[in-house]
Amino acid sequence: xxxxxxxxxxxxxxxxxxxxxxxxxxxxxxxxxxxxxxxxxxxxxxxxxxxxxxxxxxxxxxxxxxxxxxxxxxxxxxxxxxxxxxxxxxxxxxxxxxxxxxxxxxxxxxxxxxxxxxxxxxxxxxxxxxxxxxxxxxxxxxxxxxxxxxxxxxxxxxxxxxxxxxxxxxxxxxxxxxxxxxxxxxxxxxxxxxxxxxxxxxxxxxxxxxxxxxxxxxxxxxxxxxxxxxxxxxxxxxxxxxxxxxxxxxxxxxxxxxxx
Amino acid sequence: xxxxxxxxxxxxxxxxxxxxxxxxxxxxxxxxxxxxxxxxxxxxxxxxxxxxxxxxxxxxxxxxxxxxxxxxxxxxxxxxxxxxxxxxxxxxxxxxxxxxxxxxxxxxxxxxxxxxxxxxxxxxxxxxxxxxxxxxxxxxxxxxxxxxxxxxxxxxxxxxxxxxxxxxxxxxxxxxxxxxxxxxxxxxxxxxxxxxxxxxxxxxxxxxxxxxxxxxxxxxxxxxxxxxxxxxxxxxxxxxxxxxxxxxxxxxxxxxxxxxxxxxxxxxxxxxxxxxxxxxxxxxxxxxxxxxxxxxxxxxxxxxxxxxxxxxxxxxxxxxxxxxxxxxxxxxxxxxxxxxxxxxxxxxxxxxxxxxxxxxxxxxxxxxxxxxxxxxxxxxxxxxxxxxxxxxxxx
Numbered sequence: 324x325x326x327x328x329x330x331x332x333x334x335x336x337x338x339x340x341x342x343x344x345x346x347x348x349x350x351x352x353x354x355x356x357x358x359x360x361x362x363x364x365x366x367x368x369x370x371x372x373x374x375x376x377x378x379x380x381x382x383x384x385x386x387x388x389x390x391x392x393x394x395x396x397x398x399x400x401x402x403x404x405x406x407x408x409x410x411x412x413x414x415x416x417x418x419x420x421x422x423x424x425x426x427x428x429x430x431x432x433x434x435x436x437x438x439x440x441x442x443x444x445x446x447x448x449x450x451x452x453x454x455x456x457x458x459x460x461x462x463x464x465x466x467x468x469x470x471x472x473x474x475x476x477x478x479x480x481x482x483x484x485x486x487x488x489x490x491x492x493x494x495x496x497x498x499x500x501x502x503x504x505x506x507x508x509x510x511x512x513x514x515x516x517x518x519x520x521x522x523x524x525x526x527x528x529x530x531x532x533x534x535x536x537x538x539x540x541x542x543x544x545x546x547x548x549x550x551x552x553x554x555x556x557x558x559x560x561x562x563x564x565x566x567x568x569x570x571x572x573x574x575x576x577x578x579x580x581x582x583x
Numbered sequence: 584x585x586x587x588x589x590x591x592x593x594x595x596x597x598x599x600x601x602x603x604x605x606x607x608x609x610x611x612x613x614x615x616x617x618x619x620x621x622x623x624x625x626x627x628x629x630x631x632x633x634x635x636x637x638x639x640x641x642x643x644x645x646x647x648x649x650x651x652x653x654x655x656x657x658x659x660x661x662x663x664x665x666x667x668x669x670x671x672x673x674x675x676x677x678x679x680x681x682x683x684x685x686x687x688x689x690x691x692x693x694x695x696x697x698x699x700x701x702x703x704x705x706x707x708x709x710x711x712x713x714x715x716x717x718x719x720x721x722x723x724x725x726x727x728x729x730x731x732x733x734x735x736x737x738x739x740x741x742x743x744x745x746x747x748x749x750x751x752x753x754x755x756x757x758x759x760x761x762x763x764x765x766x767x768x769x770x771x772x773x774x775x776x777x778x779x780x781x782x783x784x785x786x787x788x789x790x791x792x793x794x795x796x797x798x799x800x801x802x803x804x805x806x807x808x809x810x811x812x813x814x815x816x817x818x819x820x821x822x823x824x825x826x827x828x829x830x831x832x833x834x835x836x837x838x839x840x841x842x843x844x845x846x847x848x849x850x851x852x853x854x855x856x857x858x859x860x861x862x863x864x865x866x867x868x869x870x871x872x873x874x875x876x877x878x879x880x881x882x883x884x885x886x887x888x889x890x891x892x893x894x895x896x897x898x899x900x901x902x903x904x905x906x907x908x909x910x911x912x913x914x915x916x917x918x919x920x921x922x923x924x925x926x927x928x929x930x931x932x933x934x935x936x937x938x939x940x941x942x943x944x945x946x947x948x949x950x951x952x953x954x955x956x957x958x959x960x961x962x963x964x965x966x967x968x969x970x971x972x973x974x975x976x977x978x
Contacts (some may be wrong), residue, residue: 325763367836411723411744416694420701423779428622428627435784436840436966439690440723440744445966448835454849456833458752461723462741469741476759497710500696501717527765573737574681 325475325525326518330484331395333387333511334556337543341390348558349540349553352467359392361507364371366429368399377446380412380492383509384443385450385454388488397484399451401478402513405445407470409548410502412437413494443488448540455483466491467510467552468569468576475525478516485514491549505546510556513515524579532575533567586831586860589758589817590824590977593670596918598811598905599633603664608922611930612903612950617905618795618807623777628786631795633809633906634777635660645727650729652693652720656773658730659811659948670816671734674768677772677813684766685740686756687727688749688773690910692742693720712789712958713749723769726774738766744910747874748833749773751913754833754972757808757817772814775910781808789843796877796907798900799946800936803877809906812912815921824889827977829863829957832856836967837959843881843963847888850874850963850971854888857971861966863957868973870929870958872920873946876901877934885963886942899947913962917972920960924974929953 332342333558339345349402365374366385377385384406392399415438422430436442441459451479462469467489474487489499490509494502535541536552544553551569558565558580568575595603600610600618610617618631635657643651644661645772662668662675665793674683687947700715711941727742739760741748750773775781785791785806817828834856843850857863871894874885882900888897901919908915932946956976963969 382917390709407741409722409724416697416721419780419784420694420697423698423783424704428779430780430783430787432784432787432841433779435787438780438784439746439966441746441964441966441968442840444745444835444968445840448837448967449839452837454835454837454852457745457835458743458756458833459745460741460743463718463722463724463728465741469739472739472765473741473756473759476756476763476765479763480759497704498717501711501715502722572740 326522327475328519328522329512329516331513333390333393333571335383335387336508337506346560349557356537358539361449378412378414379439383492383507384488384490385447387509387511388447388486391513397512400453400528402484402486403419404447404457405470405474407466407489409461409463409466411440412483417498464548464551465571466548468571474514475516478514487512487514487555490551491547508547508549510549510552522581526577527571527574528577530568530575532570542576588827588829588963590821591828592816592818592821592824593667593824594815594921595667596915598915599635599809600658600904611928613824616795616903616933626782630791631807634862647732649716649719649794649965652696653776654693654726654774655729657812658726658778658828667814669772675736678767678809680735680737682738682767683736684738684757684760684769685727685731685736686753686769686771688743688745688753688910688913689726690744690749690775691778691780692723692725694780696720698779734959745964745968746966747909747912748962748968748970749910749913751962751970751972754828755833761819768818770814770816772914773911774812775908776810781909790878796902797936798875798877798902799882799932799936799942801939801940802936805878806876806907811908811911811915813855813911813918824977826921826974829853829975830857830861830973832971834969838967840966843884845884847884849967849969850885850888851891853969854973856975861973865894867957868894868896868959869955870923871896871898872916872960873898873900874963875902877902886944889944895928897947898944899930899932901930917960920958920974924955924958927952927954
């Protein structure tokens with residue numbers, strides 16, 4: 324059992340533009356949900372010459388990370404970071420594979436360094452000047468829950484807050500038929516281990532994953548692995564004691580929200 | 584802050600030197616590199632590679648056929664050496680399958696399958712062959728998913744993909760999960776296999792040497808890519824173990840996506856944190872396995888980093904033997920470091936050629952016998968992700 328507090332939240336999704344906007348929609352009896360194309364803001368922290376080299380997927384991750392850090396009002400350079408994504412940047416994979424399947428295999432250096440799973444982590448480190456450690460994980464549908472545990476454990480080990488950013492972006496054709504995702508989605512949280520309230524209690528157990536009652540939100544939850552975080556976000560938006568279960572491989576990550 | 588030593592009760596490695604500890608050790612005693620001129624696919628530029636023969640011959644276990652690809656075949660080969668699967672089975676019986684974690688590093692997973700699928704795609708309607716199984720091959724989690732099922736363990740598991748530090752960082756992740764009581768033991772390691780993505784990718788950056796790599800050498804001109812699989816078993820406690828993980832240090836460079844910090848600041852930080860968490864001064868180290876990729880910039884920035892520490896350790900890069908095994912470099916070199924501790928064989932820095940006078944850290948040119956009680960293995964990755972591990976005797 325691990326106790327954490329969330330110091331800041333970022334959210335980028337279809338019709339969910341930031342945490343305060345998203346919370347208004349996600350809470351029980353909240354505003355109507357209107358799905359529209361995910362608006363990915365340009366990450367402000369990244370210098371223009373680096374920003375030019377980034378892809379939509381990288382921008383998605385960085386913009387969510389920025390929101391969480393701003394919400395927490397912390398210096399990003401001080402935070403260790405965990406990035407988790409089920410699929411990574413599939414547009415870059417597609418570009419690379421096309422290049423490799425062609426006559427002279429024209430692979431560009433930028434394409435290649437953008438193809439590594441830890442590309443967003445690398446850009447984040449450059450943008451913030453942070454020399455704190457960073458890790459980049461992949462865990463299929465459990466990317467958020469595994470990332471949250473890893474961030475909690477790192478915070479527990481080093482005593483400082485840790486930034487988690489979970490993101491997934493749809494692929495272009497033809498990869499999209501192999502890995503269908505409905506919309507870009509990213510959630511970022513700044514995690515501090517410890518028993519101060521308001522706190523979340525994390526544990527692993529067998530059980531059923533939490534579902535959302537509104538069909539369109541449930542579709543989003545199932546349509547993008549990063550959106551498996553939605554039941555937690557909905558419970559946070561309610562601000563009441565609650566228990567949610569998020570998929571964690573063959574089990575569930577049980578999160579007990581205790582009120583302030 | 585210091586961490587409790589955690590026993591490494593089993594480990595194994597397979598790479599261009601051979602399959603398993605005995606084969607690798609036999610080669611490390613001599614001077615016959617595992618690198619050869621590239622004969623992989625139809626790569627259109629001169630380079631040397633560390634290729635493992637025979638991967639093409641044996642598919643993955645029949646019940647896991649959907650995972651079949653070069654990378655998972657290599658993982659299977661790796662798991663089957665040195666009684667490793669038996670060691671995991673014993674741990675499974677001792678603790679229960681849900682109490683064994685699994686943390687594996689990979690940079691390219693099964694991307695070779697995607698490369699081939701695109702090469703054979705239907706150009707008319709731009710569709711991929713129906714046999715392409717993205718989730719169980721190309722996807723980054725595929726390696727961990729495959730090994731999880733192969734070993735029948737069910738504790739927390741994920742793939743770490745931070746380029747060259749991937750299968751070094753897995754040790755740190757396992758340490759934290761065991762400390763927190765989320766599991767009682769963990770399999771750590773990684774696998775990376777030859778593919779066009781990394782060969783052409785590093786080539787586009789001008790980082791692939793035309794000949795066998797020459798880490799730390801005056802004439803060094805880049806990396807030679809190798810493929811490898813390696814695994815280690817960490818347990819909360821044990822009656823006996825060949826070695827223990829004493830500490831780890833992780834950091835980022837915050838410098839550039841494909842160039843290390845010239846002063847090695849991030850690397851120095853990782854080394855500093857590793858020593859601090861192990862509770863030993865640098866002077867106690869008997870052996871340091873360098874990241875030593877053979878690029879001009881890595882080796883000079885790594886050398887700068889080491890200058891911050893007072894030590895008398897024997898040092899060598901072993902990439903002249905195995906090549907740079909990328910996502911598997913961390914575990915491959917940790918395993919070589921553990922071999923050095925277990926057998927007293929300190930491997931030489933193969934491929935050095937003429938030493939670079941600008942590098943202040945002397946390296947051992949030939950393998951020799953020496954007692955190694957404390958050792959360090961460093962992995963400083965592409966994209967600026969650094970990890971340093973300290974190993975010692977288990978008491």
